[in-house]
Amino acid sequence: MNELFFSEKHYKLKNDLREFLSEKIVPIKDEIDKKREVPSWVIKEIGKRGFIGPLIPKKYNGTELGTVAHCLITEELSRVNVAISVPRTPCILMSYLVTHYGTEEQKENFLKKMATGEKICSICVTEEEAGSNVAGIKTKAEKNGDSYLLNGSKRFITNAGVADYYFIWAITSPNVNPRSGMSVFMVEKDTPGFSTENPYGLMGIHGVQNGILNMEDVEVPKENLIGEENKGFQSLMATFNVERITLGSESNGISLSALEDSKKYAKSRIQFDKPISRFQLIQIKIAEMATKLRAARLMSYSTSKLHELGKDVTKEASMSKAFASKMAVEIASEAVQIHGGDGYTDMYSVERYMRDAKFFQIGGGTSEIQNLVIAREELKD
Numbered sequence: 001m002n003e004l005f006f007s008e009k010h011y012k013l014k015n016d017l018r019e020f021l022s023e024k025i026v027p028i029k030d031e032i033d034k035k036r037e038v039p040s041w042v043i044k045e046i047g048k049r050g051f052i053g054p055l056i057p058k059k060y061n062g063t064e065l066g067t068v069a070h071c072l073i074t075e076e077l078s079r080v081n082v083a084i085s086v087p088r089t090p091c092i093l094m095s096y097l098v099t100h101y102g103t104e105e106q107k108e109n110f111l112k113k114m115a116t117g118e119k120i121c122s123i124c125v126t127e128e129e130a131g132s133n134v135a136g137i138k139t140k141a142e143k144n145g146d147s148y149l150l151n152g153s154k155r156f157i158t159n160a161g162v163a164d165y166y167f168i169w170a171i172t173s174p175n176v177n178p179r180s181g182m183s184v185f186m187v188e189k190d191t192p193g194f195s196t197e198n199p200y201g202l203m204g205i206h207g208v209q210n211g212i213l214n215m216e217d218v219e220v221p222k223e224n225l226i227g228e229e230n231k232g233f234q235s236l237m238a239t240f241n242v243e244r245i246t247l248g249s250e251s252n253g254i255s256l257s258a259l260e261d262s263k264k265y266a267k268s269r270i271q272f273d274k275p276i277s278r279f280q281l282i283q284i285k286i287a288e289m290a291t292k293l294r295a296a297r298l299m300s301y302s303t304s305k306l307h308e309l310g311k312d313v314t315k316e317a318s319m320s321k322a323f324a325s326k327m328a329v330e331i332a333s334e335a336v337q338i339h340g341g342d343g344y345t346d347m348y349s350v351e352r353y354m355r356d357a358k359f360f361q362i363g364g365g366t367s368e369i370q371n372l373v374i375a376r377e378e379l380k381d
C-alpha cells in the first residue's frame with residue numbers, strides 16, 4: 001500500500017522515525033500508561049526532530065514535507081503509544097492556523113518556536129455548554145484600547161497546565177450570528193487572570209493532560225489576535241480538517257498495533273495442542289481486522305494526498321476520522337478477544353488499545369457530528 005503514497009522522502013522519514021522510536025520511546029511506552037505521564041522531554045524531542053513540522057514552511061522552522069508525511073508520522077507515533085501523539089496534535093493544528101491566518105510578525109514570534117516544540121500549544125474551543133455545538137461558545141473578548149479582555153471558561157482542553165500558548169476562541173461580536181462573531185486569540189500561560197485545573201482522569205490515552213481553563217479579565221494585546229476579528233469560526237473549520245485527518249491516523253496507529261499483537265499472540269498461544277491461529281474462527285477475526293485496517297488507512301492516506309494537493313477535504317476528512325475510529329474500536333476489541341484472559345489484564349497492551357481507541361470517536365468532533373458533515377456534503381445541490 002505504501003507504494004501508492006510514498007516517495008523516497010517518506011521512506012527515509014519512516015526509517016529515521018522508527019530509529020528514534022525504538023531507541024527512545026519503546027522502552028517507556030508501557031510506563032507512560034501506568035504512570036499516566038508523558039515525560040515533558042518527549043514532545044520537545046519530537047518537535048526538535050522535525051516531527052511537528054510537515055505542514056509548516058521551512059522559513060519558519062518547519063520541514064514542508066506535506067500532509068502524507070504528517071499522516072505517516074502520526075501513525076508511527078501512535079503505533080507505539082498514541083498518548084505521545086495526542087499532546088502533539090494541538091501543536092500541529094495551531095501551527096497550521098498561524099501558518100495560514102497569522103501575520104508575518106506572529107509567524108516570526110510564535111510559529112518558529114511552535115514548529116520545533118519549544119512552545120507547546122492548546123486548542124481551546126469546548127465549553128460546559130458548547131461541545132458539539134461550537135457556535136454556542138460564551139467566552140467573551142471585549143476590546144479595551146489596544147488590547148482585549150477575555151472572560152469565560154473552557155473544558156476538556158488537551159495540554160491544560162502543560163502548554164505555553166493557549167489559542168482561545170471567544171465571542172467578539174455578541175449581537176450577530178456567532179459564525180460571524182467569534183475570533184481567536186493566543187494567550188500565554190502566565191498571563192494574569194488565566195488559570196488551569198486538572199480535576200478529572202481519562203478512560204484511556206493515559207499521560208495526556210486534559211483540563212479546564214478559567215479566564216477572568218485576561219488582558220491580551222491586539223497583536224495576539226490570530227486572523228481577522230470575527231473570522232474565527234472560518235479559521236477553526238479549516239483547522240478541523242487537519243484535526244480529523246490527524247485523529248484518523250492516530251486511530252490507524254492503534255489498529256496497526258492491535259493487529260500485530262494479535263497475530264503474534266495467535267501464533268504462540270497453544271490450545272487443543274495447536275496454536276490458536278490454526279482455528280478458522282480466529283483466522284476470520286484476523287482477516288476482518290486486516291481488511292478493516294487496510295480500508296481505513298487507504299481512506300486516511302488518500303485524504304491526506306488530496307489535502308496536500310490543495311483540494312477541499314471537508315467530507316473526506318470527516319469520513320476518514322469517523323471510519324478509522326470506528327475500525328480502531330472494533331479492531332482493539334477483537335484483539336482483546338483473541339488474547340482471551342490475558343487480553344483483559346494489564347500484562348498485554350491490547351486492553352490499553354481498547355481504552356485508547358474510544359477517545360477517537362469523541363474528541364475532535366464526535367462520530368455523530370462527522371456523519372452530519374458527511375450527510376450535509378452528500379446532500380448538497
Ligand SMILES: Cc1cc2nc3c(=O)[nH]c(=O)nc-3n(C[C@H](O)[C@H](O)[C@H](O)COP(=O)(O)OP(=O)(O)OC[C@H]3O[C@@H](n4cnc5c(N)ncnc54)[C@H](O)[C@@H]3O)c2cc1C
Nearest residue numbers: 123124125126131132156157158362363364365366368369
Ligand atoms: C480526552 C479529550 C480531549 C479533548 N481535547 C479537546 C481540546 O484540546 N480542545 C477542545 O476544544 N476540546 C477538546 N475536547 C472536547 C471534544 O471535542 C468534545 O468532547 C466533543 O466535541 C463533544 O462535545 P461534548 O463532550 O460537549 O458532547 P455533547 O456535544 O454534549 O454530545 C453528547 C452526545 O450527543 C451527541 N450529539 C450532540 N449534538 C448532536 C446532533 N446535532 N445530532 C446527533 N447527535 C448529537 C454527540 O455526538 C454525543 O454522542 C476533548 C475531549 C476529550 C474527551
